[in-house]
Amino acid sequence: MTKHHRHPNQPDIEDTPFTRFQVMTEALIELLMEKKVFSAKEFRIQLEKMDAKSPADGAKMVARAWIDPEYKIRMIADVNLAAQELSLDAGHIPIQVLENTPEIHNVIVCTLCSCYPRMLIGLPPDWYKSRAYRSRTVREPRIVLAEFGTEIPNDVEVRVHDATADLRYMVLPMRPPGTEGLSEDTLATLVTRDSLIGVSLAMPLDLDNGQLENKEEI
Amino acid sequence: MSRFVLGDTVQVRQAYPPGHLRTPTFIRGKRGVVEASPGIFANPEELAYGRPGTPKQPLYRVRFLQSEVWSDYTGPTSDTIMVDIYEHWLIPDGPPS
Numbered sequence: 001m002t003k004h005h006r007h008p009n010q011p012d013i014e015d016t017p018f019t020r021f022q023v024m025t026e027a028l029i030e031l032l033m034e035k036k037v038f039s040a041k042e043f044r045i046q047l048e049k050m051d052a053k054s055p056a057d058g059a060k061m062v063a064r065a066w067i068d069p070e071y072k073i074r075m076i077a078d079v080n081l082a083a084q085e086l087s088l089d090a091g092h093i094p095i096q097v098l099e100n101t102p103e104i105h106n107v108i109v110c111t112l113c114s115c116y117p118r119m120l121i122g123l124p125p126d127w128y129k130s131r132a133y134r135s136r137t138v139r140e141p142r143i144v145l146a147e148f149g150t151e152i153p154n155d156v157e158v159r160v161h162d163a164t165a166d167l168r169y170m171v172l173p174m175r176p177p178g179t180e181g182l183s184e185d186t187l188a189t190l191v192t193r194d195s196l197i198g199v200s201l202a203m204p205l206d207l208d209n210g211q212l213e214n215k216e217e218i
Numbered sequence: 219m220s221r222f223v224l225g226d227t228v229q230v231r232q233a234y235p236p237g238h239l240r241t242p243t244f245i246r247g248k249r250g251v252v253e254a255s256p257g258i259f260a261n262p263e264e265l266a267y268g269r270p271g272t273p274k275q276p277l278y279r280v281r282f283l284q285s286e287v288w289s290d291y292t293g294p295t296s297d298t299i300m301v302d303i304y305e306h307w308l309i310p311d312g313p314p315s
Contacts (some may be wrong), residue, residue, distance in 0.1 A: 017248075094256065111242045138244065141284075142293045157296045164240050164276055165302035168260045 051123065057088045057119040058170055059191035062202075063184045066175040072099075079170065082119065091119035098198070099172045104157045107145065107198030108169045115163040117170045121196050128197065138162060147158040148199040171198040178205045220276040221263060221305055226252045229311040230303060238266035241307045245299075250282040251313055253300060261304060275304035 032038060038046075061083060065072035075082035077167040079097050083090035095117045098106035110116065111134045116124040127133050137144050141158050145151070152158050161169045179187060194200040220230055232247035239263050255278050260271025284297040292296070 031246065096256070111244075112240065138242075138290055138299055139290065141297070154294045157298060158284075158293060159281075159297070160299040162242065162245075162299060162301045164242060165262070167277075167302060169277075177282055 046058050049120070053118055053120075053122040054189070055121040055191070055193035055196055056094070057090075058081070059188040060086055060088065060119070061120070062172055062191045062196070063188035065172060065178075066187055067184055072172075079120070089119065090117075094120070094166065095166055095168045095170055097172045098159075098161060100174045100198075100201075102156070102174075104159050105152045105170045106159050106169075107137065107141055107147045108161045108163060108171060110132055110137065110163045111138055112164050115167040115168055118197075120170055121193055123168055124125060125193070145199060148194065150200050173198075173202040174183060175209065176202050176204045220255055220258075220277075222252050222255070222274065222308065222310070224252055224254065227311045228278070228308045230280075231307050231309055233307075234295060238263055241303055242301065244287065245301050245303070248282055248287055250280040250301075251315055252278050253281040254279040256302075259304070261306070263304075275288055278303055278305065278308065280308070 029043065031123055033040060033043070061075060061079070064086060065075050065212065071082065071085070074085070076097050076099060078082065079095040080090040080092075098108070099105055108116075110126075114124050114129040117130060118124070133144065141160050142152060145158070164168055173188070176190060178191065190203040190205075192203055195202045225306050227247050227249060228251070230241060234243075234246070255276060258274045258276050261273070261275045262271065265271040280303050282299050283290045283295065283303065284293060284299055285295045287299060300303050
């Protein structure tokens with residue numbers, strides 16, 4: 001054992017420079033609290049609520065759409081309303097569902113910033129906000145998808161959706177083959193975050209990933 | 219009143235004004251087809267400066283062929299990209315040549 005083995009110091013949050021926008025954000029929060037628009041506690045609760053959002057809500061909706069064609073129609077017509085049916089809150093920003101079919105594979109990106117259906121699938125992963133993902137997904141989507149391990153056959157149209165405006169998008173992945181008879185809850189475990197973004201398909205059944213503990217339900 | 223209807227061929231204005239813009243540079247000047255018109259929204263290019271965002275703008279989901287957006291696109295010619303564009307960024311266009 002070496003006696004003097006030391007890791008380099010990792011910078012603490014405060015060691016990186018405070019940007020102009022961080023200063024403005026902090027100032028605005030302080031002002032709003034001073035003016036009693038909201039309290040520190042209310043602010044913390046709201047942040048906690050946003051951070052607690054996860055892809056589970058979107059996955060639940062997809063699983064329901066897979067087993068209930070009528071629900072799928074309502075979901076495509078109005079995702080926010082369809083969320084309420086499952087007691088989920090999709091917020092006020094209109095979300096549109098993009099249904100994958102044997103002919104079309106959808107993938108979402110926001111080239112201008114990081115627009116994302118947070119209310120249904122939580123906070124975006126860091127790569128979704130990266131310049132590489134944002135610039136390359138519109139320009140060479142098939143190469144980006146391949147880097148995620150997703151090969152789309154050439155006879156399937158790859159359709160990229162750039163969320164630049166007032167709408168948010170969520171992909172409705174195709175139901176994997178061989179999943180007939182699985183319960184709605186088990187189906188929902190096959191719907192991963194990445195499949196709701198469109199950089200992957202829903203989880204196939206043949207992966208040994210612990211998802212199959214409920215296989216006896218078949 | 220919306221100026222365009224589903225199926226219309228439109229062209230994105232090739233303009234580069236300063237300010238907060240929601241039309242990505244890569245799509246300016248390109249021709250596409252109106253796929254959907256999800257509603258009328260306060261203009262974010264105005265809202266960004268604390269103004270009321272009027273006149274409100276119809277929003278269109280416009281579908282473009284990737285092979286027409288990128289001259290060196292390597293995927294199949296059937297690949298597409300949908301971009302959400304406010305009406306003041308669109309001009310009417312004939313069928314693509």
